[in-house]
Amino acid sequence: MIALEGRKNTTKLAFYNDYESQGRIRFTVAHEAAHCFLGHKEDSELAERQANFWARYAIAPPALIYCKELRSAAEVADQFGLSNECAGYAFNAYMKWQNHRINDKQIDDSIIDLYVQGLRHQHSYQFLGDDQ
């Protein structure tokens, strides 16, 4: 279990299965953080898809996969600490991104720069610890 601090000093608890792989747990935590960040109030198929997209993009953004010159889901799993299943989804999303992206280094660099800034940014959700 982890606790996520949300807006207006609300605390949300996210539960995960300790018997899952670390990669799976990592994605689950990101998925639950996405629900908090996106302000989802109830379950829906759209909310699940949005949370999966957000989590996948937060953990393994296509611009970083491109920047690191990763060539397979296995390499994505290794670099970003994802399960093989999640890495497969991330790598497929990256392939779609490659097919539709504009070959513009400035845009790619700005995405990577935003990602790095995001890692450094003090945002409204903080990891408060886990129960292990």
Ligand SMILES: [Zn+2]
């Ligand atoms: Zn969900």
